[in-house]
Amino acid sequence: MASEGDNRAAFTIQAGYCRAMDAPVTTRIAEVLATALDRDGATGRAVLDWPKEPIADALALRLIGGLHALHRTGADAALSRVFSGETTDAGAVAAALKAVMVRYDAALLPWLDGPPQTNEAGRSAGLMTGLLQLCARYGPRVELLEIGSSAGLNLLIDCYRFDLGGVAAGPADAAVTIRPEWRGVVPPAVPVEIVGVRGVDIAPVDVTDPAQAARLEAYVWIDNVERQERLARTIALVRAHGVTLEAGDAADWIEARLAEPQEAGVTRVLMHSVVWQYIPADRRDRIRVAMDAAGARATADRPLGWVMMEPNRDLHRHEVRVRGWPGERPMELVALTHAHGAWVEGLPAPFETRDYVMRRGAYEGA
Numbered sequence: 001m002a003s004e005g006d007n008r009a010a011f012t013i014q015a016g017y018c019r020a021m022d023a024p025v026t027t028r029i030a031e032v033l034a035t036a037l038d039r040d041g042a043t044g045r046a047v048l049d050w051p052k053e054p055i056a057d058a059l060a061l062r063l064i065g066g067l068h069a070l071h072r073t074g075a076d077a078a079l080s081r082v083f084s085g086e087t088t089d090a091g092a093v094a095a096a097l098k099a100v101m102v103r104y105d106a107a108l109l110p111w112l113d114g115p116p117q118t119n120e121a122g123r124s125a126g127l128m129t130g131l132l133q134l135c136a137r138y139g140p141r142v143e144l145l146e147i148g149s150s151a152g153l154n155l156l157i158d159c160y161r162f163d164l165g166g167v168a169a170g171p172a173d174a175a176v177t178i179r180p181e182w183r184g185v186v187p188p189a190v191p192v193e194i195v196g197v198r199g200v201d202i203a204p205v206d207v208t209d210p211a212q213a214a215r216l217e218a219y220v221w222i223d224n225v226e227r228q229e230r231l232a233r234t235i236a237l238v239r240a241h242g243v244t245l246e247a248g249d250a251a252d253w254i255e256a257r258l259a260e261p262q263e264a265g266v267t268r269v270l271m272h273s274v275v276w277q278y279i280p281a282d283r284r285d286r287i288r289v290a291m292d293a294a295g296a297r298a299t300a301d302r303p304l305g306w307v308m309m310e311p312n313r314d315l316h317r318h319e320v321r322v323r324g325w326p327g328e329r330p331m332e333l334v335a336l337t338h339a340h341g342a343w344v345e346g347l348p349a350p351f352e353t354r355d356y357v358m359r360r361g362a363y364e365g366a
Contacts, residue, residue, distance in 0.1 A: 002054050007047060008034045010054035014061065021339060023223035025085050028093060029067070030060055036094035041105035046112055056277055058116050061219065066111030067100065069218035076100050083222045115278060116219045117205050119150035120227065121234045122341025123273040123309055124157045125180045128169055129187045129335045129344055130307035130322045134267055136188035137324055138303040141195055141266045145257050147250040147287075148275025149199030151207045151216055152243035153234045158194035159241065164344065176233050180338070183345035187335075195266055198244045200253040202278075207235045227340060250279050251286035258294040262302045267324075268294075273309040274318070274339070276356070295325030309337060310356055320344075321356050331355045 011034035018027040039045045043063070050059055070076065071083040078096040081087040087096060101108060131142060149155055161174035165182030167189045207213040213235055220227050246253065254270060262268050270291060276284065291306060298304040304325040311318050320335040332351035337344045 002050055002052060004048045007050045007054045007059060008037065011037075011060045013055060014064075017339075018221070018223075023221045025083060025223050026064065026221040028088065028090075029064055029082065029097070032090055032093045032097060033060070033063065036098055037101075038098060040098070041102045043101050043105050043108045043112070046109065059112075061116045061118075062112050062114075063108070065116055065215075065219045066108045067097070068222060069111070069214065070100065070104055070107060071222070072214070072218060075104065114203065117150045117216050118219050118274065119153045119205065119216060120273075120340050121153045121156070121160065121176065121230055122178060122180070122227065123337075124154050124160055125162060125164065125178050125341040125344050126309035126318065126320045126335060126337040127154060127157060127271050127273060127307055128162050128178075128192075129164060129337075129346065130271070130309070130320045131192060131269065131305075132164075132167070132169065132187040132190060133322045133332075133334050134269060134303075134305040134307065134324050135192050136190045137327075138267045138300075138305070139265065140191040140193045142192065142305070143195055143263070143266050143268045144197045145254065145268065145270050146197070146199035147201075147254060147270070147272045148278065149201045149204065149243075149245050151205035151212075151235075152199055152238055152245040153231075154271075154273065155197045155199045155243040155245060156234060156237055156241070158197055159237060165346065175237060176230065178341065180341050181343040183343055184335075185346035185348045187346055195263070198246075198257070200246050200248045200250060202247070202249065204245050204247050207238050224340070249283065250275075251283040251290070254287050255290045258290055264301050267303040267305050269305040269307055271307040274311060276308070276310050295323075298325035300326060306331070308356060311339070319356065329353070 011030045015030035079100045161170040161177040163179040165186035306323045318337045323331040330353045
């Protein structure tokens, strides 16, 4: 059970992630909250008395998201000066935050009720890097099954244009181009034909609802102007084209999808990014068992793949890992990436071969 000290420390840890990702305003807010939080309002008390694991629960980002949303409404001038970077003195920042948390207590408290929805289209760069490895192995045609889809922005992976170190994928006339800074070895320059994309989330975000879209936007840090602009474009794409996104349990959904008939000549691929920590351990085990069983049934004509982009908290980076069936090759680490896809580093073969290990207290800075 977490203590008040643990809960305050979560904000300091979050500040470290924000600093590493060049987000000075959000860094300052997290640092100040670590000491400025008090029990004058229900929100402050709920944060300080948080009973579960505060880092795994992204406690700091829940509160910062609520404060950012309040700033975006223009409700409090002092708060907006903090988020704009105009107010930088720690004492002045603390005074503004403490006052806001009392004045807008009722508005902020619900932001603690659920984890941040940090759906980020830039993460598709890491997922596409993994998909290219599978397409080099099994052929171009893939059917994608995503768990933890949030608002479904990565379900539009077939609509984006990718430039991955000069390796192109996706439609040339796409409305959104994803071009991360590329480091290291480029992925295989092979064709990709995505024949279907479906997703599931325990609590999908419907960005056709302005209120839900605004909530998603509030979780993008104020410092990340490029992400904010990309989010606006991808929300417009979802509204224009729609996505196949269901509400449900990830393990139930994957078991059902893997039991469905598979088209010949198509690789069925499970993909996910920054979601594994949110899935209960028993559900993660069921997904592993279901994938192993489906992998045992896979054939050269109906292959199976798994592409994940999940965080390595020890090294403050994210890892793209790939596994495919049929074949005896275990999960392979093919690339490293920034949490939001700002850069991708392709790794040389032979790849590290071990399954992804989720460490205690895992949470990247959204």
